Amino acid sequence: MHDDHGHGHHHGEHDHGRHAASSPEVRVEALEDLLVERGLADRERIDATIQRFEHDIGPMIGARLVAEAWADAGLRRRLLTDADAVVADMDIRGAEIEHIEVKANEPGVHNVVVCTLCSCYPWALLGLPPNWYKSPEYRARVVREPRVVLAEMGLDLEADTELRVWDSSSETRFLVLPERPAGTEGWSVERLAELVTRDSMIGVARVTDPGGR
Amino acid sequence: MSIDLLEGTPAAPPRDNGELVFSEPWQARAFGLAADLVEGDHFTWDEFREHLIEAIAAAGTPVDDGEAPEPWDYYRCWLTALECAVGDRGLLGGEAVADRAATYASRPAGHDH
Incomplete structure (x- = not known):
């Protein structure tokens, strides 16, 4: 400052x-x-x-959580069923005011997060939302035509991929668990976390693999 | 908004935000003030959120009062919600706020204190 x-x-x-x-x-x-x-x-x-x-506070906190879940199948299971407990165990500050649910992307299923009414967002894991997330255009359009919006943001999904749009509220904030890219076997959590972007945890991007594909 | 000196160096946190959290100082103050009032139990985030939803909905509704509509601005909505929450809970009277704003607006340019 x-x-x-x-x-x-x-x-x-x-x-x-x-x-x-x-x-x-x-x-x-x-x-x-x-x-x-x-x-x-x-x-x-x-x-x-x-x-x-x-x-x-920023996306690096969520990125660490994603990387840990990639590296540990048990943690991944817990994260998907009781994210609040995992977050509490990791002593992430500020999370006590938010109920967080984590939605996993997998082959054939892609998740994306919005707050249609205002700007609810998992602050403790991602910091404050980016401007586009708060914009009237994104809030309205990602529900109506998610595939088009995602394509405009650079994410082309296969035609047969099921797209799930999660509308955040004061009760529930969502985090997307992106798919772990190929070619990262044996990587440390620290190294994995560096691959995870904010946008991939909102669901408007993939985590690109280290080969750049 | 000030730019952190660490930005772009290895010591900077990998935020990957691609943008500053607040683009103007008043936005940061409005955010911090709301958070502080919640922390002090003067209102809850849920109450604040209701006001924010209303402010955002109102901002998206064109008004026909002869004035040019203001461009969409998230933190202006945030500030409106904050004023509503403060008024709703009777923390400050609307007149006191308006009087103080008028006083500040009439300061000579460059006057600091």
Whole structure:
């Protein structure tokens, strides 16, 4: 962070006075200051949360989980039947507020995740969702014409592959367990995890094999 | 938004996000503020989500009031949801927020404190 102020507040980052009262910059600042003044919010905790989501929480956490499941059939079974327990065992922070279900891709079956109403997403495993995931286009179209949307995103599925679209909610967040690529036999979990992309865990991409196919 | 100095070096976490989490500082503040109010039990994520769904649905509905529609913006919806959640729980009065916003908006340009 390039913030010279210890509390990470936006002083100095803005030309104050150039935003209208209705601008989001001013509305957020007014809300935050009033809530902090009344002891309802805490500036340092807000800073810490932002810091965590910008730097410490992200798809690498989900990637590690996927790699472990690839390497350990027992863990894979548990992940598919009781992901919450696995996540709790791995001491993944923030997961306690989310019920997570993991859906495995396999030959002939492909899973893809959406939140049609807003932007529910497995934060603890993937961080905050990418912009396209939140867009009205993706939310509406991936349900209506998933094959077309996936093809546009660069994922062509076989015509006979069954496509399952999972609509997230406040109750359930989904993670896709991609197929392990060929040519990775005997790889360490660390090395496997490097192959796993965010998009593959949302279901809009495959994990490409190390041969590049 | 600031760019982390570690980005692109081996010390950077392999996030593979391809984009910054927040594109403007106010988005990060709005996110962090909502998370903090949930953490402080002032409202729940479920309540917040209901407001967010409403805000997103409203943003997708064209309004015929003569004003040019704002382009779709997720964090503007997030901010609207936050204001609704705060108002719903009576944490702040709408007038207090509007007064404070008006005060901040009238600061001379470049004024910091």
